Amino acid sequence: MIILGIETSCDETSAAVVKDGRRILSNIIASQTEVHAPFGGVVPELAARRHIEAIGYITEQALSRAGILLEAVDAFAVANGPGLVGALLVGVNYAKGLAFAQGKPLVGVHHIEGHVCANLFENDLAPPFLSLVVSGGHTILIEVRDYNVYHVLGGTMDDAAGEAFDKVARLLGLPFPGGPQVDKLAQQGNPHSIAFPRAKVGEFSFSFSGLKTAVMQYLAKNKNFNAADVAASFQQAVVEVLAEKTIHAAQKFGYNAVALAGGVACNRALRAQFENVCTSANLQLHMPTPVLCTDNAAMIAARGYYQLQQGPQKNWDMDVYPARMTAQGDK
Ligand code: KG4
Ligand code: ZN
Numbered sequence: 001m002i003i004l005g006i007e008t009s010c011d012e013t014s015a016a017v018v019k020d021g022r023r024i025l026s027n028i029i030a031s032q033t034e035v036h037a038p039f040g041g042v043v044p045e046l047a048a049r050r051h052i053e054a055i056g057y058i059t060e061q062a063l064s065r066a067g068i069l070l071e072a073v074d075a076f077a078v079a080n081g082p083g084l085v086g087a088l089l090v091g092v093n094y095a096k097g098l099a100f101a102q103g104k105p106l107v108g109v110h111h112i113e114g115h116v117c118a119n120l121f122e123n124d125l126a127p128p129f130l131s132l133v134v135s136g137g138h139t140i141l142i143e144v145r146d147y148n149v150y151h152v153l154g155g156t157m158d159d160a161a162g163e164a165f166d167k168v169a170r171l172l173g174l175p176f177p178g179g180p181q182v183d184k185l186a187q188q189g190n191p192h193s194i195a196f197p198r199a200k201v202g203e204f205s206f207s208f209s210g211l212k213t214a215v216m217q218y219l220a221k222n223k224n225f226n227a228a229d230v231a232a233s234f235q236q237a238v239v240e241v242l243a244e245k246t247i248h249a250a251q252k253f254g255y256n257a258v259a260l261a262g263g264v265a266c267n268r269a270l271r272a273q274f275e276n277v278c279t280s281a282n283l284q285l286h287m288p289t290p291v292l293c294t295d296n297a298a299m300i301a302a303r304g305y306y307q308l309q310q311g312p313q314k315n316w317d318m319d320v321y322p323a324r325m326t327a328q329g330d331k
Helices: 033-039 044-066 085-102 111-120 161-171 177-187 210-219 228-255 268-280 298-307
Strands: 001-007 012-019 023-031 074-083 106-110 131-135 140-146 147-153 257-262 284-286
Touching: 001 044, 001 085, 001 298, 012 044, 012 298, 023 298, 033 044, 044 085, 044 111, 044 284, 074 111, 074 177, 074 298, 085 106, 106 111, 111 131, 111 140, 111 257, 111 298, 131 228, 140 228, 147 284, 161 177, 161 210, 161 228, 177 268, 210 228, 228 257, 228 268, 257 268, 268 284
Parallel strands: 001 074, 074 106, 131 257, 257 284
Antiparallel strands: 001 012, 012 023, 131 140, 140 147
16 A cells, blocks of 8 residues: 655655555655744744645655656545644645545544654564654653554653753754754763753653753853753753653563654664663664654654554545643543
């Protein structure tokens, strides 16, 4: 089954062609970084406008890179939440138009479940497994009980991990997007030089706003701070908590595989920390290559493939759901 995936939830316009949910034939990603950089963050209205300009061309590219015609697509999958409402609407309406014109099924994909499915491409991972999704909007622990059964164990009570990276980057005067910059700068710093706090919140919950405040206070008190040490120590505080809670959840619920997902899963310290702790705990670790950690349409097509296994879908009245995923509602 050939699925064309579309992703426009934030500031990446992406289209991808995926075969049988596991093989990427193309995955085209147009980043809007240069549009938002002068503002130090994503400007929702500009993101939506840029998606409108890019989506047609990016989709054509995805089809031509995959070497197929639009008529050869068996179904369409589009991210319909969470994300920026205007940005999501562009992808959803474009996908509706394509699917309707071709008379083919259309599925709305949960962006975070899509991130989890980025782990299904490069290995033979199969549910059940535990996933930690760390992105710009989410920090969430999910039990993937089956291909279509996702259960949220817990998430952040305030800032998401990526949000914390981006805010600390701003405090350090680093350019947007901040996460990769903190990662780079931290390479030259000592992760144990500053004792930033590790938030003690619920068993499977996270909190990063206190850590961000601690960094702010440290910078105010220490005018001659070493930026690389601050970046490395902040990063260490984040990755230690993420790893500790994930391992605890895996052991408590008897999972033997852990899958990382989301943009922050590109972070080198995070990947190294998980490699260490998973080896010690005798857990299998899965991490997508960096380009599949950040937003992309291949992951949306992969998730859509499993939804389509549940039966044909048309969804012409599909809406968008901008709100963050929480532990309240099981799926
Ligand atoms: O998953 P993603 O591409 O978009 C969302 O769904 O939010 O994640 C973007 C987030 C941003 O906060 C970005 O700064 C962060 O991922 N990020 C990183 C790294 N690469 C991207 N954070 C830390 N280290 C990185 N190398
Ligand atoms: Zn994302």
